[in-house]
Amino acid sequence: MATKESFSLNGEHLLKKVKELIAEGNVRKITITDKSGKELMSFPLTIGLVGVLLAPVLAAVGALAALVGECTITVEREEEETPKQE
Structure with missing residues (x-):
């Protein structure tokens, strides 16, 4: 089961x-939308995604940040999972 959370912030x-x-480590997917709701970028995060594989994603996010004013991260x-009590 997954939960969604949104943050509005400046680029x-x-x-x-x-x-x-x-x-944080428990994030499965990050989606970045502009203030009108148009999806600008979306990328899944897997447990094995670290270091070298993450660098291009962060570079793209940095470039996007320079171009957008206000955006929303979902x-x-x-x-x-919580253990069920019997």
Whole structure:
């Protein structure tokens, strides 16, 4: 089961926020939309996506941040499974 969460922010804070979300580790997918709701970028995050594989994604996010004013990040998180009590 996954949950979604959205953040509205300015382009200058976009890269920092994306890095924070990736560091959390429970994010499955990040989608970036402009203020009119048009999807600008979307990328899945898998457990094995680190270092060299992540660099091009962060470079693209940085370039996008320079071009957009206000945007929204939608984060799809993996819900932590809680043990069922009997």
